[in-house]
Amino acid sequence: MSHQSDLIASDIEAYLHQHENKDLLRFLTCGNVDDGKSTLIGRLLFDTNLIYEDHLAALHKDNERVGNAGEALDLALLVDGLQSEREQGITIDVAYRYFSTEKRKFIIADCPGHEQYTRNMATGASTCDLAIILIDARRGVQTQTRRHSFIASLLGIKHIVVAINKMDLMDFSREVFDNIRAEYQQLADKLGLHNVHFVPVSALNGDNVVKRSERSPWYEGQTLMEILESVELSRDQNFTDLRLPIQFVNRPNLDFRGFCGTLASGVLRQGDTVMALPSGKTSKVKSIITYEGELQEAYPGNAITVTLEDEIDISRGDELVHPEHQPNVGSHFSAHVVWMGEKPLVTGKEYGIKLGTKSTFGCVTAIQHEIDVNSLEKKEGSSSLDLNSIALIDVELTEECAFDSYSELPRTGAFAIIDRLSNVTVGAGMVLKSKDHADATAFRRTYNLAEVELNAFIRKNYPEWECIDISQTQANVEKNKKG
Known part of the structure; x- marks a missing residue:
């Protein structure tokens, strides 16, 4: 045949x-x-x-x-x-x-x-x-x-x-x-x-x-x-920016806790320092496990279970990344959307948002412009979107999430809009850019890198000491900045 x-x-x-x-x-x-x-x-x-x-x-x-x-x-x-x-x-x-x-x-x-x-x-x-x-x-x-x-x-x-x-x-x-x-x-x-x-x-x-x-x-x-x-x-393929959205936490017994997911981009190796987002906690990769056995390194598309050297809180919807290549973390972003619902999009209405493996809630705060696909002209002033409409919108989530620009990393920059009553997917979105937390994200990256470097120094030279957690210090500094 x-x-x-x-x-x-x-x-x-x-x-x-x-x-x-x-x-x-x-x-x-x-x-x-x-x-x-x-x-x-x-x-x-x-x-x-x-x-x-x-x-x-x-x-x-x-x-x-x-x-x-x-x-x-x-x-x-x-x-x-x-x-x-x-x-x-x-x-x-x-x-x-x-x-x-x-x-x-x-x-x-x-x-x-x-x-x-x-x-x-x-x-x-x-x-x-x-x-x-x-x-x-x-x-x-x-x-x-x-x-x-x-x-x-x-x-x-x-x-x-x-x-x-x-x-x-x-x-x-x-x-x-x-x-x-x-x-x-x-x-x-x-x-x-x-x-x-x-x-x-x-x-x-x-x-x-x-x-x-x-x-x-x-x-x-x-x-x-x-x-x-x-x-x-x-x-x-993007082999630089590590993105591992967590789909499931595998806890079969008291001696094993693994974080399961499909590697969206980047390369993950045993011994790598990784950061869990949005918490910002860091640890090192202890093992990479697949159905066939352990791997020394994993590539985009590999379905893997990762164990870490430290016990840190990671749940479904979180993301493991390399500290030096972090995504945006925030609750506001601009995005293109293809509206798929029979009922029009309503600004201000709360919808379910599925961003990677993260399920949360949010609303469309504004429609920047609708796009005429025939002439590629932008029509401003729209207050709603009908079936098959394409537009640039502003989205506000109820909690901070990790996300990327869709043009750079499609798998972690795409999201679905879900009607909360019918549970039907009514929109498909592509993140364009973060609308807020630009300074906070850069600030978070600086302090997270400092924490990684300092803890590595402590582990090497003073193993009897406890590694520090500067997240509280970071929170105090952010509080003082706002004050």
Whole structure:
């Protein structure tokens, strides 16, 4: 069935080892309605021989009943699984598909093109590394093209592939391709999208999707699959700023207390000095434990349990960081938000806020401006936000939390807004910057570093002494500053 079937039959352990060590690319397809997003994904699966025979047989039966590709096989049915999607020939919910090639594993998110399902697109894009934006060669850049491109830039997706689809209907005209490319490039420049690839394709016929097309001899670039297999992802990782959001405190017996979480960024090593936020207490890493055993060091994406040399109070929602690379700690920040609720956002109303692993409460104190995604103009004076609106807002939390700017560290700079009565997620936010505690954060960092250095000196030269806790001193100084 796939390129690895021979290896599976001859050496299953070698196959599993090879598959385990491939890197993973998460990408989404988006664009206007009927641009061919689902068909493109179906073509990728079909041309890479990753469809089981029974699934293919079922596809042929469904094609006779609800297919929309004439005599050809409607590959969109591989992705559009909901009955309402097949009846209308559209994508409503985000559909996920998984496949692999010799070089890489993939998770695809097929996002809907209708404006009313923009919130679904934002949800699907939130974990993706790359976005394929489809453009119908007959229509060029449309409203949803701009909307989805803006959301992709807002969510920090660094790699964009513009697939200009249905080129077969335009006789693979180079002029059409160049005009659309020039138009989209202007939009990309406004949005700050730098790594953009353009590919002329026919998803229905497979031109330049997996195999190079003979009908576009003027195109000398890579096929879509070649781009997906070769795009560089390692540079997107942050290995400098340690962020370990605590998901669970593991206390199986009196002799063990471990702090569990998935490393969001940075590198954690045994013996590292770490700080717990928002408390500011410090300790050293005693061990890093995983399901397979202990590690000397952990990297982003590793699910780990950390034990510390000192007994300090750490709970779910706290964060372990290196003292020299701290996030913001505060209760006020500015953020971009995509509003997903059927009911409008109300300023001053208390919502649940899910910031990383931290669950707290807060409210939107002000809407700085709403963004028109078609013209990218800013509209000030809004008092509420309707479904699918995008705006820059001010948020106030009921307690201090650790957070980062989304553009620098997406995993610790994203948050969800939750309606307290229905428990439904009504907004997706991306922290822009801290609104307060700028001086206090710098002050806290200075004193925390002083505490780390002083305690290290005491441990080394005067082991019989007790290490000091200057947090009380810090609190007194802050109190005196205010007074």
